[in-house]
Amino acid sequence: MIPALSPLAAIVVACLAGGMLAIVAAAGTLALHSRWISRLVSFAVGALLGAVFLELLPHALEHGSTERVMGTVLAGLLLFFLLEKLVLWRHSHGDPDVPDTAGVIAHTHSHGADGGRSGLMIVIGNSVHNFCDGVVIAATFIANFALGTTTALAIIAHAIPQQVGDFAVLMHSGYSRRRAFAYNLATGMATLAGGLAGYFALASMQQILPTVLALAAASLLYVAVADLIPSLHRHPAPAQTAVQVLLIGAGIAVIAIVHYALEP
Numbered sequence: 001m002i003p004a005l006s007p008l009a010a011i012v013v014a015c016l017a018g019g020m021l022a023i024v025a026a027a028g029t030l031a032l033h034s035r036w037i038s039r040l041v042s043f044a045v046g047a048l049l050g051a052v053f054l055e056l057l058p059h060a061l062e063h064g065s066t067e068r069v070m071g072t073v074l075a076g077l078l079l080f081f082l083l084e085k086l087v088l089w090r091h092s093h094g095d096p097d098v099p100d101t102a103g104v105i106a107h108t109h110s111h112g113a114d115g116g117r118s119g120l121m122i123v124i125g126n127s128v129h130n131f132c133d134g135v136v137i138a139a140t141f142i143a144n145f146a147l148g149t150t151t152a153l154a155i156i157a158h159a160i161p162q163q164v165g166d167f168a169v170l171m172h173s174g175y176s177r178r179r180a181f182a183y184n185l186a187t188g189m190a191t192l193a194g195g196l197a198g199y200f201a202l203a204s205m206q207q208i209l210p211t212v213l214a215l216a217a218a219s220l221l222y223v224a225v226a227d228l229i230p231s232l233h234r235h236p237a238p239a240q241t242a243v244q245v246l247l248i249g250a251g252i253a254v255i256a257i258v259h260y261a262l263e264p
Helices: 006-027 034-063 068-090 102-109 118-142 146-171 175-202 206-232 238-262
Strands: none
Touching: 006 068, 006 118, 006 175, 034 068, 034 118, 034 146, 034 206, 034 238, 068 175, 068 206, 118 146, 118 206, 146 175, 146 206, 146 238, 175 206
16 A cells, blocks of 8 residues: 655654644543543553554564664663653652642642642653654654554554643643643644654664664653553452453554555
8 A cells, every 4th residue: 555645744744633633632531530541541552562563673673683673672761761760850859749640630639739840840741752752753654654654543542641641730730721731732743843853864864764663662662561551550450450451452453453454
């Protein structure tokens, strides 16, 4: 199947549509019961794992040596561990009670509880995170249209519960719902900025794409394993675990279906 869009056009559409869709869906999800957020997280875990093991790593290994790709994944995991440690250290020196994704709904009533400190950190951190997502989207579309599509879907899947948490933290910091939406909308544009920067930086540097794809795989794998899966362990009941497993499988299945539908 030959894509109708050029890589640059596909990157712009994916970044704009993905960022806006995640924010709008997250805003609507805030009105739902917290168990639906947990279900979204389960689906996101499957989508991220599917993107890593069915798309990103196979493409990286296809164009780069096994030692280089796997070494980059290992280094990437350690890098993201250190970066998250830095963020957690900053949080512990500002607001030690920042609500997490799994418990966001329970905290939204505490308006102004921290004088806006955690809200400001969310705006800055979300902008950097979205910029990196844009770079990942650009790198994957440059490598392969199907790879870019499935990776963008996986990023959107994990961005929705992330945006729910961001909305809750902003309101916890004293922002109104409208202002929180406006800030998240603005930070969503960082995805497009990252996509454009990634495209113009990587379009003529095909030789480093395996390394970039390996770093992208490490990023998504770290989010799934270190950030999302631990939140699922807060619901250990057998019935809830069964639902989580089914939704993780559904996330993997969606990535697999899109992969086979778009492959030539």
